[in-house]
Amino acid sequence: MRETWLSENQRLVSQDNFGFDLAAVEAAAKKHEAIETDIFAYEERVQAVVAVCSELQAERYHDIERVCARRDNVLRLWAYLLELLRARRARLELSLQLQQNFQEMLYILDSMEEIKMRLLTDDYGKHLMGVEDLLQKHALVEADINVLGERVKMRLLTDDYGKHLMGVEDLLQKHALVEADINVLGERVKMRLLTDDCGKHLMGVEDLLQKHALVEVDINVLGERVKMRLLTDDYAKHLMGVEDLLQKLALVESDINVLGERVKLENAYAELVHLAVERRKRLEDSRKLWQFYWDMADEENWIKEKEQIVSHKALEADVSAHEPQLMSVAAVGDELISQGHFGADKIQERLRDILSQWNHLLDVVSLRKNRLDAAVRYHQLFADADDIDNWMLDTLRLLKKHKDVTDELKNYANVIQQLKQQVRSRLAAIDSRHAELAELARLRKQRLLDALSLFKLVGEADAADQWIAEKHRMLDTMLPPNDIDDVEIMKHRYDGFDNEMNANASRVAVVNQLARQLIHVEHPQAPRIQERQAALNGAWSALREKAESKKDELKSAQGVQTFHIECRETNFRILESSMDPAHWS
Incomplete structure (x- = not known):
């Protein structure tokens, strides 16, 4: 019974039907844990077989050699079952890791597709602030790409696809051990069947019948072990069952799929990095263009503003100080034209317009200077006369105001004297009250x-x-x-x-x-x-x-x-x- 159970469980743990997606592998892991629990719970029954054999050996049972052989066979099957269980656990963990890596790759590819759609947009800004905003957003996209790059590196470094199948040498060693056990057990059964002893009396015949029943059990166990060997042998040494071959073929196909996803992931990341570099270059060019437009608009506004300035000296100073800045902006425009910028025609037109306005401003400044010089001399005489008249009027007003202030001070002298007397009497009353309060405080302290x-x-x-x-x-x-x-x-x-x-x-x-x-x-x-x-x-x-x-x-x-x-x-x-x-x- 125990040997049959061990053989059936060996056949069960030899099947790698883990599934082909993460949910199926996780379900297989839970099922494997249940199998482990059942098998580990059976250990007491195996130990019971060993204990019974030890008791029979202590009692010197007449057929103790066959009992010990059966015990050794059970222990060997049990050890082999535990080894198969550990190997299946290792393969299951590798399969789970494989599916998790595959799922992570799919997540990374989805993230790459999302970022790629953001990089393929043709929006490069319609003004300078828009371009600056797009550059900031692009910096965030580049940060996301770097994070994805780290995740890709981690996936590529941790993936190991050579651990899904056991080594051929290990399988051959296990096969040799199983084959040796089967040969030994077969020879023992054969020797028992070739004997000519058919019994010499009724009790002897019944005893031989009981022994023959045990031999038949050994034959059944031998058959089960032969089946197990045929089901678990590696295809590099023996023929395998069709179902096992399909399972291992599925693992190989999974490896091929993951390798394909790995190449796809590397290509997608490389394409994403290339798109990010190209978009940053275009955004930088767009920023230079809109920065030029911005500077040109500032120059135009400055020229229009200076045309309205009343102070001619301030205008001349501003024009002289601003000329280097204008030439610097013009040099930037010439550089963009020489580099073949996609907005070169508009830049050339804008430069001609600004330089024309600048020359017009210089002509206006020169003409205005001549007119102002003539007007200054004409109005200087009238200005001096008006200043003298205003000074005399101000002096008369000050003299009258001084007389009024003097009279007001004399009127307030009596009021100030009365206030001074009131202040003195009030201070005396306050001092008296303070002394009284201090005495009351002293008396209260003494009473306390x-x-x-x-x-x-x-x-x-x-x-x-x-x-x-x-x-x-x-x-x-x-x-x-x-x-x-x-x-x-x-x-x-x-x-x-x-x-x-x-x-x-x-x-x-x-x-x-x-x-x-x-x-x-x-x-x-x-x-x-x-x-x-x-x-x-x-x-x-x-x-x-x-x-x-x-x-x-x-x-x-x-x-x-x-x-x-x-x-x-x-x-x-x-x-x-x-x-x-x-x-x-």
Whole structure:
């Protein structure tokens, strides 16, 4: 049963029906994982065969050699199945990588087609700003092309199409191993069938029938292994099944398709780079043309603007300074014409128009200069006379205005004096209020400090009162016992209380010191402070008196208990002496 299952699974994992697209290969990968799970779950049954063989070997089974041979055969089939499984996994991963690379190539080709359509447009701009915008967009396209170039390089570097088929040498070695196993098993079966032993009694015949049934099983296993060898042999050494040949032929065709896509990808990328270079060159030429038009328009506008300038000197200066720029632009136009630019005719016409306007501007400047010189001399006399009249009128207006200002200053003298007096009185009132506010702030601060000191005194006194009341209650619980041990315990408690009382005496001293300080500085609550101090000192004195009284009681109780003990000891010695016979003698 196990050998048949192993043979069937060997036949199953020997089939490379992975499919021819990414989805099919991914589905085959999931199916292969399920096959691996089933096969690995069968390992326990193989180990069970080994365990049974070990038990039979330990029990010295009479036909242990045949059992061991069957075990070795199962282990060999199992190892061969695992090897086939690993090889199929490797081929499946390579096929998956192949389909992924092929899919990536298709994506890259689609991206190239999209960029190619953008490069084949005839739009080179209708003005300079449009050309600049197109150049910026083209720079982005070139960046996309560079990114695609990196992706193409990665695809071409990572593709490896020689790993889809196993090496012929490896297949021959596997075939030799399988053939040797089949020969050994066949010889064993043949030797068992050629024996003349047909049994000498009924039990012997039944035993031979059981052995013959096992031989028939071996023959079936041998047949399955022969079928497996015929199905899995490499076509370079033996004939293969038609289905396996078609599968491997499909892998080869996939390699050929990928190689074709690889060449197509390289050609498409090279064409894309060429189109990008050509479009950039045309855009640069278009930018030069529209830059020339732009400069010519600026020159024309400048000439028209200068014709309207009133200042002749400014006009002459601008013309002299602008002439080199105009000649530079004209030189650029001549250079474009000499290079055979596609807009050479329009450039030539534009140059003639601008130079004609420039010469006309120079003639206008010269004529205007002569007319202005004559007009200057004519109007100079009238200008000087008008200046003198205007100066005299301005002087008269200034004298009248000065008299008005002087009268106004005299009228405001009394008002200014009154304001000065009001300011002085207001400052005195502000100083008085400030001093009063400072005194109130000082008094409030002192009251706050007094209140803080009072609260601190009250807090310390309350804490001391609470402690004294607690110790009063403790002393009330310390009653003289009737046992010497209890007296010692009570005395130990009193000693602890006495130490604690000595330690807390400083708290009462602190309260008295604070009270004396507050009374000394004439605190507003001095009577209350004295009353609180007297109450605390009275409670403290009462506690001390009560403690001394309790101490005397404990000493008295200790003396009484000691006397009782001595009396008991004396009675015991007297009784002991009276009972001793030696004493009577």
